[in-house]
Amino acid sequence: MERFTPCFQGRPWADGMEVIHAYLLPQAGVDEELLALAHACRPALLDYPIDPAYPAQAADPGELHVTIEMVADAPTAEISRNEQQALIEALHGELADVERFETEVGPPIGNRAGALLDVWPDAQAVALQGRVRAAIRTARGAAALQHDGGRLHMSLGYSYDSANSDSLNSRLRAITPRRAPLQVDIVHLLNVRFAINRDTGGWRLTWEPLAAIPLGGN
Template structure:
């Protein structure tokens, strides 16, 4: 495991000082923990396991599956009119897309923290393709460069190097290690990465990228023919 670094084209992280920020519009599938209570239980068990490790855990309001990153310009460079165009394109592309359920888990230690693997891929892959098509239609092919591998729900981001084998062993001991994740809403969010100083038992303080996002627009997935509420 090594320190997580945001990957945004044209926005290098080398040489940035504490307080520096990077921003981008992202499109997420977010969980409803009031519905999927077992998912909340699994995530909390993972947080307890991650406590001894140099990982900034995501609180419930930051859990997500990334569907796309609008990577051509920082979020602050996207005007209100351009955001409205993007929202309209997403609504059109996602119309008549029904909710579906995936299995989140087992938890996995990664090179940049930990996540819940998500399966089956088909529904999330189809949703990603619809979102990508909408973003491309509005902002061009250069705006969509996200390649996050197989679908997954992030649990936290590492802020220092550490041996991931003990973490993986501890995560593997969690039982049950799977929970349902109902994908029933897609959210356009404004993501901010802020370079902070985080307490580190081994080295006093350590630079870390703090992750946060602000929801801008939510599209509730619905069966064909059902009016779609927007928030």
């Protein structure tokens, strides 16, 4: 692994900048198996230069998330409240007939940016991503879709220095069970902020909620 650096419009993120994202979030009291899997990984992550996305308290999801899409045409500061409301309304309209579903995440994998859980099966999640992108395109235009996050995944933590991912993966392979269900019934629109963590020198993610869009219009 190497030090993770988030990007916006193909360039390194500006410290403290905020950008609107659509995320899936695990829920305490609902996704209990998933949170147990994530917390089982935490001791291994702490032995490497990885800042876990969740605290030590069991069943606390912290900042665990699956990125569905970034609104990449402008930072949040340049998107007015009326424009944000138009985006929220477009998402409500686009997702009103999308049924809630269950998928799975796992196994835990160390990679270049830290550690993650891949989403699989992913057909419904990818279809949902397409609908979210359609809503963003309707509200913001094609220029808002510049982000390529690769395969859908849940980040366990971001790396703040270089290390050997092979040895981390040996630790993670010993963790069982290897996979866990994720209930998908809400798309969260969030104001996401990446800033330098002064303790580690790495990037830390935080967010403020803008809207929660239920699938199926419920």
